[in-house]
Amino acid sequence: MISSLLTRKTFSEAIQPLLLSTRTRWFWSGLIVGAVLALGFLIRQPAEPGLSRVEGFYTPNVQYGAWYLANHRTLFAPTDELPVLSNYTSGLNYGAVDYTYTFLTGSALILSNITDVERIGQVYLLSPWQGLLLIPLAVLAVYGRFARLFQTCVSPTHVALLYAFAALPNYPMVMWSSSGGFATPLGWALFYLIYIAVLSRSREPRHTWQWALLVMLGVLLIQPTYHTAALALTVILIAIWGIQRAFGKQYISWGIVRITILVFVTFLMYHAVTLFNDYGRFFLRFLSDIYRGNDQERLRYSLTGGNLDIWWYVVNYAAVLFPVAWLGLIVVRRRFRSEQDTAASVYQFIWLLALLPLVALLFAWDGVFGAYARTLQYGTLLALASAALLLVTRRGAVVPLALAALICVVSSVISMHTLDASSSNYLTTDERAALAWLGRQRGCDAVLFTDYRVGTAYGYEGCFAVAGPTAGPLSARGQIGVLPALFYDADRARLAQAIDTLVTTDRRRPDLILMSRRFLDPQIGIVLPDTRLKPMTEAQWTTYRDLPGWTLIFENDSTMVLARRQIGEHQ
Amino acid sequence: MIARIRPLIWPALITLAVLLAPLAPLPLNFWLALSAALLGPGLGVPRLLFPKRLLSLPETLLMTCIASMFLESAILAIVNVSGVLLSPIAIGAVILAPTYLLAIAAALRERFYAYPDAQVSTQADQPAWLPFCCGVALAVVVAGGVLRLLGV
Numbered sequence: 118m119i120s121s122l123l124t125r126k127t128f129s130e131a132i133q134p135l136l137l138s139t140r141t142r143w144f145w146s147g148l149i150v151g152a153v154l155a156l157g158f159l160i161r162q163p164a165e166p167g168l169s170r171v172e173g174f175y176t177p178n179v180q181y182g183a184w185y186l187a188n189h190r191t192l193f194a195p196t197d198e199l200p201v202l203s204n205y206t207s208g209l210n211y212g213a214v215d216y217t218y219t220f221l222t223g224s225a226l227i228l229s230n231i232t233d234v235e236r237i238g239q240v241y242l243l244s245p246w247q248g249l250l251l252i253p254l255a256v257l258a259v260y261g262r263f264a265r266l267f268q269t270c271v272s273p274t275h276v277a278l279l280y281a282f283a284a285l286p287n288y289p290m291v292m293w294s295s296s297g298g299f300a301t302p303l304g305w306a307l308f309y310l311i312y313i314a315v316l317s318r319s320r321e322p323r324h325t326w327q328w329a330l331l332v333m334l335g336v337l338l339i340q341p342t343y344h345t346a347a348l349a350l351t352v353i354l355i356a357i358w359g360i361q362r363a364f365g366k367q368y369i370s371w372g373i374v375r376i377t378i379l380v381f382v383t384f385l386m387y388h389a390v391t392l393f394n395d396y397g398r399f400f401l402r403f404l405s406d407i408y409r410g411n412d413q414e415r416l417r418y419s420l421t422g423g424n425l426d427i428w429w430y431v432v433n434y435a436a437v438l439f440p441v442a443w444l445g446l447i448v449v450r451r452r453f454r455s456e457q458d459t460a461a462s463v464y465q466f467i468w469l470l471a472l473l474p475l476v477a478l479l480f481a482w483d484g485v486f487g488a489y490a491r492t493l494q495y496g497t498l499l500a501l502a503s504a505a506l507l508l509v510t511r512r513g514a515v516v517p518l519a520l521a522a523l524i525c526v527v528s529s530v531i532s533m534h535t536l537d538a539s540s541s542n543y544l545t546t547d548e549r550a551a552l553a554w555l556g557r558q559r560g561c562d563a564v565l566f567t568d569y570r571v572g573t574a575y576g577y578e579g580c581f582a583v584a585g586p587t588a589g590p591l592s593a594r595g596q597i598g599v600l601p602a603l604f605y606d607a608d609r610a611r612l613a614q615a616i617d618t619l620v621t622t623d624r625r626r627p628d629l630i631l632m633s634r635r636f637l638d639p640q641i642g643i644v645l646p647d648t649r650l651k652p653m654t655e656a657q658w659t660t661y662r663d664l665p666g667w668t669l670i671f672e673n674d675s676t677m678v679l680a681r682r683q684i685g686e687h688q
Numbered sequence: 689m690i691a692r693i694r695p696l697i698w699p700a701l702i703t704l705a706v707l708l709a710p711l712a713p714l715p716l717n718f719w720l721a722l723s724a725a726l727l728g729p730g731l732g733v734p735r736l737l738f739p740k741r742l743l744s745l746p747e748t749l750l751m752t753c754i755a756s757m758f759l760e761s762a763i764l765a766i767v768n769v770s771g772v773l774l775s776p777i778a779i780g781a782v783i784l785a786p787t788y789l790l791a792i793a794a795a796l797r798e799r800f801y802a803y804p805d806a807q808v809s810t811q812a813d814q815p816a817w818l819p820f821c822c823g824v825a826l827a828v829v830v831a832g833g834v835l836r837l838l839g840v
């Protein structure tokens with residue numbers, strides 16, 4: 118009896134249908150999604166020992182606002198309440214721009230009674246809902262919209278595949294998420310909401326005001342959250358406008374396009390006024406920013422610090438380039454046969470076209486790094502939407518896409534685990550201890566010189582008097598020679614002189630220096646507000662240690678703090 | 689009976705999450721609070737704006753999340769500017785008040801106004817989300833357990 122249960126016939130008649138029934142296939146799909154989700158949790162955890170849960174660098178955008186709200190029960194001031202003594206602390210004010218993240222996470226922290234900064238960092242790492250839940254949700258919504266547009270069934274295989282694709286770029290994007298924090302994934306999800314709203318007009322014109330309302334809501338949410346995404350959407354909507362005119366077809370209400378563009382432009386003007394120096398940079402410093410490339414060669418520092426090899430770029434771009442190439446083939450080779458084909462493909466094509474001026478703008482803004490980052494961000498969105506369209510329109514696309522997804526997920530997991538890039542912005546426990554000691558022992562009046570990654574985190578001690586170099590302005594003023602003196606030349610006299618050129622906005626020179634062995638780490642190096650330098654030299658570390666006019670006042674395994682010797686004080 | 693109380697289930701779950709958040713261990717406490725903030729205030733928005741069964745589950749969830757984020761950020765910003773400290777009670781009220789109001793508004797809209805094209809534009813295929821979610825939960829628990837056992 119038992120052996121008869123195991124026959125091939127019994128299996129094909131009784132067990133196979135059970136395993137492949139509609140409901141069971143959705144269960145298998147859920148298993149795959151859950152496994153990929155669990156991998157995402159793994160990648161979010163820094164593998165390196167000795168790291169705290171606190172991030173520096175752009176961290177104020179990510180953790181500081183929510184931490185402040187949780188601890189003070191009120192949002193820190195959007196204007197002028199935090200002392201901006203240098204552009205090392207202006208980031209703390211800039212963090213207030215991300216109201217959505219700050220209010221949402223801060224209120225959740227208050228409700229759950231979490232106020233300690235280390236624990237806040239811990240829940241941030243344990244709650245990857247933005248990248249691993251919100252974005253896949255948005256991609257599945259786009260897929261559902263395509264499925265309805267082409268009147269095909271939603272398939273559990275497609276759902277699992279799209280989840281893997283949507284989560285995949287979010288693994289490497291952890292590095293960007295660390296700097297962009299909540300804003301980037303939310304910006305992406307809103308992109309898709311607007312994309313769905315746009316597509317809906319081609320299929321369901323009856324719910325115009327409802328979709329228009331959602332678009333407006335998305336616009337209002339995206340502006341204070343992620344204004345570069347707002348810039349991108351402006352470019353894309355203007356492109357839709359232009360292409361609709363060129364095609365002589367109306368797939369989206371002119372009202373929606375015009376109102377949305379008007380709102381975007383209004384908000385961009387608001388940002389241009391409030392952040393005039395930033396926006397002015399685009400016009401005033403365009404040439405000097407490009408010229409910085411020569412400085413980088415001469416001074417041996419690079420945008421990435423050389424911590425990312427070709428493998429990392431291949432993995433990142435694979436997810437973008439393949440679907441974009443496929444889309445190119447559609448545009449070049451395929452004749453549009455139906456209205457649905459035209460609507461969907463035209464919007465994908467518009468997205469591709471809109472990417473070009475956007476990347477050009479960001480190149481002017483941030484140089485090669487800006488172009489690279491934005492190509493990755495918006496290209497990923499395009500790639501995900503393209504994969505959804507491909508699955509809906511091409512029956513044979515599942516197998517090659519599944520294979521591609523598998524290869525990409527595995528290679529992403531390996532690359533992120535081996536490179537450990539996600540941990541590069543975190544402070545070590547030694548650095549945290551040094552900052553805490555400084556806050557306790559020296560108060561907040563003394564001006565501290567350190568790098569941007571460590572300096573921004575001084576805000577957690579309530580101290581904002583931090584000064585340090587910024588490559589762009591130094592380059593523009595022809596003072597770029599300060600950087601080698603500070604980090605590479607191992608010349609005591611020049612180093613002491615270079616430190617004295619660093620001043621706060623109220624013209625105070627540094628009284629304290631915090632140096633970390635992390636500055637010598639090839640994966641980390643020195644982080645400035647606008648770039649990442651190559652690692653400091655061992656000789657320079659020794660030079661700091663014996664710097665004339667400065668006394669070593671604190672030291673642990675990997676960090677030292679020096680104080681300026683007062684007049685009459687002996688070594 | 690179940691159909692009658694169904695509209696109440698989600699607001700009740702949101703209320704439970706808000707109440708349990710301070711009592712649960714880390715990181716469950718944060719997840720409960722975040723889930724309430726993400727799903728609560730905008731819960732009624734998709735049902736209020738669109739006919740029943742028009743939207744797929746991902747679309748509904750996406751709209752709910754985005755509407756919740758918008759409503760909560762906007763209300764908390766107004767409360768913050770008015771000088772009220774954001775205590776757990778104030779935040780609980782900010783989450784629960786729109787949750788109930790919009791749920792009631794959605795129920796009233798469905799009772800008194802039916803979209804004429806509700807049946808025509810129904811989603812072509814209804815995925816089996818329940819077994820799907822069971823699969824996700826099972827895989828997260830098993831894979832998470834394996835990774836933990838491996839010491840990763």
